[in-house]
Amino acid sequence: xxxxxxxxxxxxxxxxxxxxxxxxxxxxxxxxxxxxxxxxxxxxxxxxxxxxxxxxxxxxxxxxxxxxxxxxxxxxxxxxxxxxxxxxxxxxxxxxxxxxxxxxxxxxxxxxxxxxxxxxxxxxxxxxxxxxxxxxxxxxxxxxxxxxxxxxxxxxxxxxxxxxxxxxxxxxxxxxxxxxxxxxxxxxxxxxxxxxxxxxxxxxxxxxxxxxxxxxxxxxxxxxxxxxxxxxxxxxxxxxxxxxxxxxxxxxxxxxxxxxxxxxxxxxxxxxxxxxxxxxxxxxxxxxxxxxxxxxxxxxxxxxxxxxxxxxxxxxxxxxxxxxxxxxxxxxxxxxxxxxxxxxxxxxxxxxxxxxxxxxxxxxxxxxxxxxxxxxxxxxxxxxxxxxxxxxxxxxxxxxxxxxxxxxxxxxxxxxxxxxxxxxxxxxxxxxxxxxxxxxxxxxxxxxxxxxxxxxxxxxxxxxxxxxxxxxxxxxxxxxxxxxxxxxxxxxxx
Amino acid sequence: xxxxxxxxxxxxxxxxxxxxxxxxxxxxxxxxxxxxxxxxxxxxxxxxxxxxxxxxxxxxxxxxxxxxxxxxxxxxxxxxxxxxxxxxxxxxxxxxxxxxxxxxxxxxxxxxxxxxxxxxxxxxxxxxxxxxxxxxxxxxxxxxxxxxxxxxxxxxxxxxxxxxxxxxxxxxxxxxxxxxxxxxxxxxxxxxxxxxxxxxxxxxxxxxxxxxxxxxxxxxxxxxxxxxxxxxxxxxxxxxxxxxxxxxxxxxxxxxxxxxxxxxxxxxxxxxxxxxxxxxxxxxxxxxxxxxxxxxxxxxxxxxxxxxxxxxxxxxxxxxxxxxxxxxxxxxxxxxxxxxxxxxxxxxxxxxxxxxxxxxxxxxxxxxxxxxxxxxxxxxxxxxxxxxxxxxxxxxxxxxxxxxxxxxxxxxxxxxxxxxxxxxxxxx
Numbered sequence: 018x019x020x021x022x023x024x025x026x027x028x029x030x031x032x033x034x035x036x037x038x039x040x041x042x043x044x045x046x047x048x049x050x051x052x053x054x055x056x057x058x059x060x061x062x063x064x065x066x067x068x069x070x071x072x073x074x075x076x077x078x079x080x081x082x083x084x085x086x087x088x089x090x091x092x093x094x095x096x097x098x099x100x101x102x103x104x105x106x107x108x109x110x111x112x113x114x115x116x117x118x119x120x121x122x123x124x125x126x127x128x129x130x131x132x133x134x135x136x137x138x139x140x141x142x143x144x145x146x147x148x149x150x151x152x153x154x155x156x157x158x159x160x161x162x163x164x165x166x167x168x169x170x171x172x173x174x175x176x177x178x179x180x181x182x183x184x185x186x187x188x189x190x191x192x193x194x195x196x197x198x199x200x201x202x203x204x205x206x207x208x209x210x211x212x213x214x215x216x217x218x219x220x221x222x223x224x225x226x227x228x229x230x231x232x233x234x235x236x237x238x239x240x241x242x243x244x245x246x247x248x249x250x251x252x253x254x255x256x257x258x259x260x261x262x263x264x265x266x267x268x269x270x271x272x273x274x275x276x277x278x279x280x281x282x283x284x285x286x287x288x289x290x291x292x293x294x295x296x297x298x299x300x301x302x303x304x305x306x307x308x309x310x311x312x313x314x315x316x317x318x319x320x321x322x323x324x325x326x327x328x329x330x331x332x333x334x335x336x337x338x339x340x341x342x343x344x345x346x347x348x349x350x351x352x353x354x355x356x357x358x359x360x361x362x363x364x365x366x367x368x369x370x371x372x373x374x375x376x377x378x379x380x381x382x383x384x385x386x387x388x389x390x391x392x393x394x395x396x397x398x399x400x401x402x403x404x405x406x407x408x409x410x411x412x413x414x415x416x417x418x419x420x421x422x423x424x425x426x427x428x429x430x431x432x433x434x435x436x437x438x439x440x441x442x443x444x445x446x447x448x449x450x451x452x453x454x455x456x457x458x459x460x461x462x463x464x465x466x467x468x469x470x471x472x473x474x475x476x477x478x479x480x481x482x483x484x485x486x487x488x489x490x491x492x493x494x495x496x497x498x499x500x501x502x503x504x505x506x507x508x509x510x511x
Numbered sequence: 512x513x514x515x516x517x518x519x520x521x522x523x524x525x526x527x528x529x530x531x532x533x534x535x536x537x538x539x540x541x542x543x544x545x546x547x548x549x550x551x552x553x554x555x556x557x558x559x560x561x562x563x564x565x566x567x568x569x570x571x572x573x574x575x576x577x578x579x580x581x582x583x584x585x586x587x588x589x590x591x592x593x594x595x596x597x598x599x600x601x602x603x604x605x606x607x608x609x610x611x612x613x614x615x616x617x618x619x620x621x622x623x624x625x626x627x628x629x630x631x632x633x634x635x636x637x638x639x640x641x642x643x644x645x646x647x648x649x650x651x652x653x654x655x656x657x658x659x660x661x662x663x664x665x666x667x668x669x670x671x672x673x674x675x676x677x678x679x680x681x682x683x684x685x686x687x688x689x690x691x692x693x694x695x696x697x698x699x700x701x702x703x704x705x706x707x708x709x710x711x712x713x714x715x716x717x718x719x720x721x722x723x724x725x726x727x728x729x730x731x732x733x734x735x736x737x738x739x740x741x742x743x744x745x746x747x748x749x750x751x752x753x754x755x756x757x758x759x760x761x762x763x764x765x766x767x768x769x770x771x772x773x774x775x776x777x778x779x780x781x782x783x784x785x786x787x788x789x790x791x792x793x794x795x796x797x798x799x800x801x802x803x804x805x806x807x808x809x810x811x812x813x814x815x816x817x818x819x820x821x822x823x824x825x826x827x828x829x830x831x832x833x834x835x836x837x838x839x840x841x842x843x844x845x846x847x848x849x850x851x852x853x854x855x856x857x858x859x860x861x862x863x864x865x866x867x868x869x870x871x872x873x874x875x876x877x878x879x880x881x882x883x884x885x886x887x888x889x890x891x892x893x894x895x896x897x898x899x900x901x902x903x904x905x906x907x908x909x910x911x912x913x914x915x916x917x918x919x920x921x922x923x924x925x926x927x928x929x930x931x932x933x934x935x936x937x938x939x
Contacts, residue, residue: 073939086929087577094937100591125937183938416882424931428938435926451919453847453869454926459919487911490918491879491887497925498863499881501577503853509585509616511564511728 023391024364025327026108026226027215027318030079031307032072032120032235033347034333036065036357038304046252048244048305051312052331052361059329059363060372060408066419066440067335067380070347070355071426072122075334075380080104080123082384082399084422087502091424096124097135104384107393108226109138114219116141118156118210119203119230126150128182143210147232148194148203149185157206165201172197186282189292191239191299199241199306204233208310212317224326224391229314233303234337236346238295240302247305250298256340257471263343265475267449267460269434270342270350277346279428285338285345293340300339328364328390330383342472349423351438351447351462352472356421364390368408376407377419377440398504417442418496425455432456439493443467446489463489517604517712517826518801519765521704521756523749524570526563526611526638527722527735528742529774529790530556536742542750546769547795549803553838555811556796557848557868558773559928561787562733566772566814567613571595573818573835575928576851583853584733587615590626593832595818597629599714599825607703609634610648610696610718611726613772617641618728619673634699638726639683639692640675642667648695656690675727683725688744692726693719697748701755712764714821717752719745722775733854733862734776734784734791766824767799770817785890787866787875789900792850798838810844811868832932849924867921871895874905874917889914 037043041053041061068078069085077083077090080103085091089098109115115138124132126146131154134142145157151173161169172193185192199205211229219225233240263271276284288296311331318324336355338344347355360378362368381401388395389403406412419440425433434457435450443466451459463477463486476482533543558566560576568574568581571594576582580589588594594614600606608630615623617637622645625633636648642664653660663682688694696717707713720726721742722735729735749769756762771794776784784790794814819835822828829837836843847869854862863878873892879885891905891914904910 086926089930089933091929091931091933092935093939095933095935098933100589125939127937127939130937414882418881422926424926424929429935437922437926448919448922450923450926452923453845453920454923459923487915487918490915490922491876491889492881493922494865494876494918494925495878495881495887497922498851498853498865498878501582501851501853502580503582505580505582505586505589507583507585507616508587509618509621511584511616511618 022222022326023112023224025224025323026113026387026391027314027327027329028226028228028387029231029311029314029329029331030228031231031233031333033335033337034234034304034307034359035336035339035354036359038234038301039359042359044301046249047301048247049308051308051315052359055311055315055329055331055363056361058365058370059361060368060374062360062362062374062378064375064377064419065332065358065360065380066356066377066421067358068421069426070335070349070351070421070423072334074424074426076122077101078381079334079383082381082401083502084381084400084420084500085424085426086422086500087400090123092426092429093122094125094127102396102398103135103137104388104399105226105228106136106138107388107396108391111391111393112223113138113391114217114223114225115139115227116143116214116225117228117230118143118214119207120144120146120232121230122146126152141214145203145206147185147235149192157203160206160209161201165197168197168201183281185237186278188237189283189288190296191237195237195239196241199243199309202241202306204231204306204310207231208313211314215314215317215321215323226387231307231310233307234300236337238299238303240299240306244305244309245299245302248298248301250294253294253297253301256293256297256343257473258341258343259473262473265478266342267462268458269449270344273348273350274343277344278348279430281428282346285340285343288340288345297339300337325365328362328387331359331361332380332383333358348427349434349436349449351421351423351436356438362386362404362408369410372408372410374407376415377417378404378407379419397506400500400502400504418492420496420500437493439489439496440466441489441492441496444485444489445472446486446493448493461486518824519712519761520714520821520824521752521765521767522714522716522821523719523745523752523767523769524611524716525719525721525745525771525795526613527773527775528737528771528795530793530795531790532737532775532777533795536739538743540743540746542746542753543769546749546753546767546799547797549805550769550797550799551804551806551808551838553796553808553812555809556770556794556814557792557811557850558794558814559848559850561773561791561850561852562854563613563772564616568592570770570772570814570817571614573815573833574932575815575834577928578834578930578932581614585616585618593830594626594629595821596714596716597626598822598827598830600628600631602825602827603711604825605632605707605709605711605713606630607632607700607713608716608718609699609703610692611637611720612718613637617643619671632703636692636726638720638724640679641726642670648692651695652690659686659690673728680725684738684740688747691741691744693721693741693745693748697745697751701751704752704755704761705759707759712825714825717748719748721745731776733852736777737775763801765801768797768817768821770794770796770814772814785875785900786862786864786877787850787852789898792848792866792868808838808841808844810846811848812838812844813848816845831934834928834932847920847924849921849928865921865925867917867924868894869917869920869924872913872917873900874914874921876921889918891917
């Protein structure tokens with residue numbers, strides 16, 4: 018590292034954004050000029066995996082640097098155990114001005130619950146779980162009431178409780194709040210508040226760390242019309258599947274095709290082909306809106322004079338099935354659709370502009386990276402590895418595997434579903450756990466990503482690949498051992 | 512007048528004693544044999560970790576080593592975890608410990624720090640040759656027999672010298688029974704029992720030491736051999752404790768639990784014994800209810816389950832942060848055990864092993880490096896037909912499918928032991 022001044026951190030995280038959804042990651046129909054430019058100025062990771070395919074457990078791995086088996090937030094609706102430490106706490110303790118704007122989801126938010134503050138180190142906590150979330154503490158709604166009172170009054174006419182807490186999940190298409198003009202949109206609010214945070218006066222040499230969390234492109238599938246108008250639906254390919262695909266997949270795949278979220282949300286089978294085409298277009302319209310707002314934040318950073326001394330991260334907490342494999346939304350499936358996310362890191366003068374990194378990296382590596390970049394010790398509990406040496410082209414022998422673990426993390430079923438993904442080199446094993454983990458039927462998936470990047474051809478039961486399957490299971494045992502929590506210090510030999 | 516009907520609990524914890532060594536002990540162990548004959552007796556009890564620190568932390572918290580954080584030797588149990596003596600003390604029990612505790616690193620004669628509100632009375636000593644200034648046994652020995660103490664522990668010019676000369680071991684080994692460590696632990700705990708006058712129930716723990724390191728560094732890699740003399744002395748101490756219960760009128764309202772934190776290696780097998788052998792993992796575990804009813808339980812159980820059992824005996828509700836299941840209900844046993852060792856050779860090379868025992872089969876994995884193509888090695892035993900683990904079936908093609916089935920189950924067992932203790936309180 019050449020730098021001696023501690024950098025600012027601008028951590029931009031979207032929700033439910035696929036790794037291949039940017040123009041710079043292969044979606045030629047995407048309208049993402051600002052994010053693509055960011056990538057051209059920094060490092061673009063082509064294979065970044067999240068540790069869990071749904072929000073809360075994945076985000077817990079981000080904030081703690083721990084694998085899902087270790088941080089204890091194994092499912093949505095579980096609060097992060099109180100003894101876990103957030104990396105923002107470490108940054109605040111070492112002099113950073115920290116803030117969080119948008120969705121965080123380290124505690125249950127069902128039933129319009131307000132997410133409680135953790136020992137997080139933030140000066141600013143402008144929280145809003147989502148645009149439809151009716152907690153009184155929804156800062157977006159507070160802003161909207163003032164900034165756009167007519168729009169707020171039109172969409173949220175009642176002031177009392179609204180018990181329809183899964184309203185957004187059950188909507189087949191966008192809800193009214195998703196389609197408001199961009200000046201009134203949640204994504205615009207995130208950018209407005211981020212711009213304000215960046216411009217906040219600070220002492221000399223007081224760096225900042227801002228976590229700016231967008232809700233888009235999380236469903237409901239709706240975006241302002243001006244961004245929908247930017248998307249050519251005909252340029253978007255048809256969903257990645259073939260008619261008989263589900264025949265050679267573990268049985269629960271069919272359930273998740275019929276209904277999403279364990280039966281509580283509309284499923285792929287309930288949509289016509291035209292409707293699927295339209296929600297795919299809406300998805301990229303939401304991404305275009307995010308890109309527009311990210312552009313405004315990056316402009317503000319430039320204008321503040323801090324851009325050269327700011328480490329910018331752009332990423333997302335997990336993907337979206339988007340009709341591929343005849344499925345929508347997310348769940349126990351551990352396809353790349355859900356587990357691979359965008360990851361861009363820009364740090365002028367330290368990270369070479371325009372470098373593409375093919376190494377398998379994981380979300381759990383991000384806290385270690387930020388702690389190293391800010392001169393902090395990795396600290397107690399952090400399991401990931403810093404990506405800095407990888408980005409500087411110096412690292413030899415980076416790990417060749419990535420893991421993602423679903424532990425009935427989404428909507429629960431009976432029996433409980435647990436799945437584990439191991440990516441090792443160009444192979445992928447997905448275990449559908451059985452006894453003694455859960456009463457479910459043990460099954461599996463095995464993909465050769467070199468020949469079948471779309472994960473259409475499950476080789477798990479194919480006699481020709483018995484040895485490969487067994488090899489991958491042995492490798493999984495080693496990776497599971499590797500990812501156990503060995504962070505408590507050994508203060509004595511015995 | 513007792514204000515509750517909560518039983519007293521007497522717990523004898525052996526440091527390193529395999530079930531096999533206990534059963535093949537050449538001679539009488541009258542107290543242990545009598546207790547075993549009047550107990551709920553677990554014929555297949557295992558430790559989740561063959562190392563002392565992780566095993567004891569699991570025994571006392573009811574959590575797997577990769578949940579409580581003590582993943583290898585010398586790691587201190589984090590302050591955020593709660594031991595069952597802490598939970599019982601908070602619920603009004605008198606809690607006493609005499610002897611070994613070992614919930615943090617004690618090498619270099621380090622004194623273990625006390626945990627807040629764990630023991631209302633503690634007389635701590637890691638072992639007879641552990642030279643911490645706080646070793647209560649050595650204080651007692653020095654007072655009881657200054658000559659013998661002086662002969663065993665001549666003034667050492669360097670108090671930080673942690674080697675234990677052979678003659679010190681020998682002198683310790685020839686000490687009169689009445690001056691032995693386990694005798695001391697029994698005497699001290701016995702006097703607490705007989706002098707107990709309050710209405711509160713008590714939890715009395717005797718931390719016996721029968722491993723041949725006697726509180727110093729083990730002379731073998733990651734295990735100890737049985738000190739036969741120390742075991743006999745512990746048996747006498749147990750006999751004394753039962754006498755104290757009878758004399759003080761507590762025998763009918765006291766549950767007695769005997770358990771070892773981990774097994775041991777038989778002396779002659781040290782060089783050749785494979786990792787995670789039955790002698791390292793299989794431990795004695797029996798629970799004597801005041802009724803003295805004998806019941807043999809064959810299902811596989813783990814020492815992780817002891818904490819939940821004690822908490823149920825104390826009539827407390829199980830805390831959410833608890834992975835063990837009570838051993839008092841028929842049919843509730845987990846039926847399998849995953850035991851893991853994460854240590855290194857003196858040269859710093861990783862020695863990582865995992866063992867799954869289920870359905871009379873045992874799989875032992877020697878982990879390769881996840882990083883490279885270094886092979887993972889397997890050993891597969893049919894324990895039903897081959898209790899001595901002499902016939903490794905892992906390499907035989909006829910057992911390839913069985914091997915894969917056991918690998919599947921080990922993956923699932925690991926999944927079952929992950930930290931999911933935090934309650935799920937909402938859908939999202």
